[in-house]
Amino acid sequence: MNLFKAASTISLLTLVSRITGLARELLIASAFGASALTDAFNVAFRIPNLLRRLFAEGAFSQAFVPVLAATRQTHGEAATRDMIDHVASLLVLALLVTCVIGVAGAPLLVWAMASGLSQDAAGMQAAVVMTRWMFPYIGFMSLVALSAGILNTWKHFLVPAATPVLLNLAMIAAAWWGAPWFERLGVPPVYALAVGVMLGGLLQLLIQVPALLRLGMLPRVRLGVASLRAAWRSEGCRRILKLMAPALLGVSVAQVSLLINTQIASHLPSGSVSWLSYADRLMEFPTAMLGVALSVVLTPQLAAAKAAQDHARYAAMLDWGLRLVVVLTVPCAVALLTFAQPVVSVLFNYGAFSPRDVQQTMLALMGYGVGLLALVAIKILAPGFYAAQDIRTPVKIAICVLVITQLLNIVLVPLLAHAGLALATSLGALINAGWLLWGLRRKGSYVPAAGWPRLMARVAVAAALLALLLWLLDRQLPWLAWQAQPMLRLGVFAGCAxxxxxxxxxxxxxLGVDLRGLLRRSL
Incomplete structure (x- = not known):
């Protein structure tokens, strides 16, 4: 399988997910506006979503995929199937217990997440009810993470990449058709969104089943005492649990950083949180379409190469991923730094989104643009450690970078306000990526192939010409004046791009860069 083709498939489906997610947000805003009940839904949805990021797509996936790939490489299909059954059995038991506790403890969870809702009794009660309805979503998503890890290890990337779209479609359907039906029943219409979340989670899980059946890897869950005891004692499960502890700490660092930045931004001028949020949403496109896609493709292959002691293949795949990141991410970073105003204007400058909002969001976006290359590169470099089942090193680096980032905030926020938060995040990412790269090289895991200085020089020349063109287009065209002519502005923007x-x-x-050869790397 061609590496770039696999990554492109994931990138395309990620783009579809981002677009349907944006449509979902616009429809929810139109249908429900901003009220105590919509706040209640957002808080209730954030609880299982936070757990999903911490556990399902975070610690569990980072620990499970490398162990799964290594088991398949060294012990064969039969032993791998047994390990999957053991992991699935323990996971289902843990999820059942977690969901019972979460449903019972919903009032405490809501208060811990947003105690301010207690000022509105109806809003607080709605948040508790919707938390109870949606808490099992974490169960669905944990099993989806298990299924996705299996399918990605067997190089079946399409189904896992497509699943997030189903949640967006389910919530769009809930807002479009479910809300009026709930209203006729005398139930607050926003409750339909909670049903949409649960339906989306169920659909994401069910779509995995046919693909797993075709592979013969559909997990067989056994909840008998003897089966659970055997699963607990299995080497694979113990290895995954051992790796999950540092992985959980590493994922928590990212969430803590987000919470700290949000807290700081809330003390800055009104609108700062929103400006950062809009800029961050735009950053998700290149980071997810490039970094996440390449990470999903490379992680199981790196783990298999490491397990087979094929150091040349391991280093070659890392080298390919980093070269592709440089070639494709540098122009995106240049665009964010020199063409931020047109990007923000075309996407957000409508209705109540004023020229001042454009300016402030643009500053945040430029701050993030400084570290875009590093933010994407981390998605390649960190799996280089995960593949060797070394999660502790990236976690230690992430903790140190968190401290450094907050020190940078102390210096930059008084000077640049919310843009200082974005710039501090970028500088922290540059330190993180450089540290990870140094660590891989120091261990001898990654030895860069020949030709890097030549590639960097050619990319620098192309990027300089690109920056000049975008700088001229930014200043010669009246992007803000075209607010009342959105189709004209969009058409001109597409032409410029x-x-x-x-x-x-x-x-x-x-300049001699063999783009076709770079894109033809095979698994």
């Missing part, structure tokens, strides 16, 4: 891409890639080709 196409021209910029053409200039960049043609320049690379004329």
């Amino acid at each position: 196409a021209l910029a891409a053409l200039l960049y890639f043609v320049t690379l080709r004329l």
Whole structure:
């Protein structure tokens, strides 16, 4: 299988997910507006979502995938199937217990997440009810993470990449058709969104089943005492549990950083939290479409190469991933730094989103743009450690970088306000990526292939020409004045983007960069 083709499939489906997610948010805003009940839904949805990021897509996936790939490589299919059954059995038991505790403890969870809701009794009660309805979503998503890990290890990337779209579609359907039906029944219409979340979680899990059946890897869950005891004693499960502890700490660091930044932004001028949120949403496109896609493709293959002691293949895949990140991320970073105003204007400058909002969001986006290359590179470098079942090193680095980032906040926020938070995040990412790269090289795990200085010089020339073009287009065209002509502005923006891409890639080709060869790397 072609590595770039696999990553492109994931990137395309990620783009579809981001677009349907944006449509979901617009429809919810239109249907329900901003009220105590919509606040209640957002708080209730945030609780299982936080747990999903911490456990299902965070600690569990980081520990499970490398162990699964190594078991398959060294012990074969039969032993791997047994390990999957053991992991699934323990996971289902843990999820049942967690869901019971979560449903019972919903009032405490809501208070801990948003105690301010207690000022509105109806809003607090709605948040508790919807938390109880949606808490089992963490169960669905944990099993989806298990299924996705299996399918990605067997190089079946399509189904796992497509599943997030189902949640967005289910919630769109709930807002469009479910809310009026709930209203006729005398139930607050916003409760339909909670049903949509649960339906989306169920659909995401069910779509995995046919693919797992075709592989013969559908987990067989056994909850008998003897089966659970055997699962607990199995080497694979114990290894995963051992790896999950540092992985959980590492994921928690990212969430703590987000909470600290949100808290700081809430003390800055009104709108700061929103400006950062809008800029962060735009950053999700390149980081997810490039970094996450490549990470999903490379992690199981790196783990298999490490288990087979094939150091040359391991280093070659890391090298390929980093070269692709440089070639594709540098123009995105240049665009964020020199073309931020048109990007923000085209997407957000409508209705109540004023020119001042454009300016402030643009500053945050430029701050993030400084570290875009590092933010994407981390998605390649960290799996280099996970593949060797070394989660502790990236976690230690992340904790140190968290401290450094907060020290940078102390210096930059008084000078640059909310943009200082974005810039501190970027500088922290640059330190994180550099540290990870140094660690891989110091261990001898990654030895860069020949040609890096030549590639970097050619990319720098192409990026400089791109920056000049985008700087001129930004200043010569009246982006804000076209607010009342959205289709004209969108058409001109699309033309500018196409021209910029053409200039960049043609320049690379004329300078001798073999783009076709870079994209043809096979698994």
